[in-house]
Amino acid sequence: SIPQPLREIWRKLSASEFTGKEQFQKEVVRHVETTLARSIYNCDDNAAYSGTALAIRDNLVIKWNKTQQHQTLQDQKRVYYLSLEFLMGRTLDNAMLNTGLKDTAREGVSGLGFRIEDIIDQEHDAALGNGGLGRLAACFLDSLATLNYPAWGYGLRYRYGIFKQEIINGFQAEVPDYWLDFNPWEFPRHDVAIDVMFYGTVNPGPRDDHGNIKKVWEGGEIVQAIAYDVPIPGYGTDCTNNLRLWSSKPSGGEFDFGKFNSGDYEGSIRDQQRAETISAVLYPNDNIDAGKELRLKQQYFWVAASLHDIVRRFKKSHRPWKEFPEQVAIQLNDTHPTLAIVELQRIFIDIENLAWDEAWSLVTRTFGYTNHTVLPEALEKWSVPLVQNLLPRHLQIIYDINLFFLQSVERKFPKDRDLLRRVSVVEEGTPQVLRMAYLAIIGSHKVNGVAELHSDLIKATIFKDFVDIFGQDKFTNVTNGITPRRWLHQANPKLSDLIASKVGGYDFLQDLTKLSVLEKYIDDKTFKKEWMEIKLAAKVKLAKYIKDTTQIAVNPHSLFDIQVKRIHEYKRQQMNIFGVIYRYLRLKEMTPEERKKQVPRTSIFGGKAAPGYWMAKTIIRLITAVGEVVNQDEETNCLLKVIFIEDYNVSKAEVIVPASDISEHISTAGTEASGTSNMKFVLNGGLIIGTCDGANIEITREIGEENIFLLGNLAEHVEDLRHQHRFGKDVVMDLKLREVCDAIEAGRFGPEQTYSGLMSALTTGCDYYLVSDDFSSYIATQDLVDEAYKDQDGWATKSITSVARMGFFSADRAINEYADEIWNIEPSKIEPRS
């Protein structure tokens, strides 16, 4: 509808991307001088970062606009990835690499008197996530854009991301992470403002086209959702997708002028803060359901705004409703967005006047649900009275969904009343609660787990009845993956370059199976030497970081043994630190002669504990206390050091991951759904010590049993072992573990009361995570690690062979599986502008 001459003028004036060093420098200086109002005289590293980011951003935005126009014009099916967490980390380096501008930028800033590394280091992490689940969402966005899929992410724009961890006197303290001071990567869309209602009542309204009395939800409190858009560049493609994050504010302006004019200034500000609280803070829990009302508000706020946006976009195409599932796929990242199912059904029946059955058929064909855990304490349950109060109309719809579902179960399995009780969305009790995973299954056409073992386990345990009801085909597996762009090319450029020199360039970054060519070089002495030198350089870099931040010197030639992830009893950092104590006790007993034969080791830990998770915090305290003792012990400290890296996050992971010799993935079998850092470490040439759990099993299958150190009991034995702990008589604790407990209880690592919770979990607490059952296997396997490490050539062979066989674990492979088997979407290449 825009007249042709006007189009011509706009086309002529249209912004174009800079190319080459000089143009880049010009853009940086222009941004420093005009956007930032600074000059050569006060341009520090931080201002240089801002200028560089803004210059790179300009090119990104041009690609982004082009992509969005292209996708709108094509009007193909899109996928919407709904996740309460996107753990993006830093953007600048990734944006430069993905758009091919890194070399230009390096030379450019150098010519302006800066080092690109220092500039990259200025950026604050975007830490809108807790751990694996949030980072997976970020890796998936990278793959979706790289593979040219039309895709949007939807999330919340938290003002405070995951807290910053400080270690004070050996204990974790939490400090707020205000990260929005300068964020060039987001674009506020004040014109995209959506009203979201809470509370209110449901009243009878007029009759609808089908003759039924309509239900009208009204009189509630209204909060506005404002869109903030973040460009997501693909690697080696112009495709730049959108991540839309919602921020909350009071509806109808900054504050209530009525209240203000009547003298209630404070009241008007309070209302404003109340609205803004919704998107204020990320809940810092990983694998645990806390059931707080504000969290439910966050979930509905985000889901309602996203669904409104998606439906509005669909309506612009003037297609009939029956085409909705042919245009829209929505993936639920865990049960956090399950209300989206209810909200879409509400939009269809209450607002768009579709009949229930037609609406429900569209809804179920639209959604897919990914489960990320079998841990019972992590399965979301919302109290019925809470939902009744906050979302009264949604509760009615949930009851109807449940009723129709149970009626269908009754038809299929007549009179099995216990089955009806077991699969009902409403769990009886005081109060009644809604089982969100069941609602997610009923409202989706596919349900997937995130690794083979995990997907088998959910079918055999928590969702078994639903497999009987819906059949096998509804349940599937998509093993997680990681983006090789960030986790190899960006984090470990030297290794990426060496690999590229052998496998014929950087194509492996878009087809990770090309790594297999590396196996040809297993006997190439110079290649092996270069390989091990790169590993050593990464260890030196981490050692320097440790020295700079903790003042502790670690030997880069020692075996670096790393466990970095959220602190959780099921991940068993306690078993690791008990193993360290056991090692220390042995070293203390040895003669100087014996000590000479030992392999020096540096045990490195990192990870946050949920602020209310007392046991996890005790584990951190034990690790830091063991460090205080061991690192000072002149007799042994050339053979053993213990480091706790404060405030583990994505940008630190990029330094830590390339530096491991061994990393630990030692969860109780059957508890870690997948794990993704296991993949990152192996892709960087580190070996693994781990249990037969999550993706460790598939990693073993790909790289070969000879290249991984497996330990411990199998998932199929866990139930029996737990039973044994609870009801078996005279279970004697493993002697090695007894020795460790004795040392702790003797106060060798500070007052033993500090650890009483940890100790009693092992004994009177029935050792739910089976540390005592796996401990001797763990110690024996660590001995095998030491032996293997003495043979550096053999170690290099394992390392290279493993990397060569890691192609399967690219997030690109995972995304292609989702696209083909769940979303039914096609890639669409953005043509370079003529």
Ligand code: GPU
């Ligand atoms: N995961 Br549930 C989280 O990081 N947070 C959660 O709240 C839940 C799961 C993780 C799993 O623990 C991990 O095994 C998996 O690799 C990851 O999600 C991505 O699927």
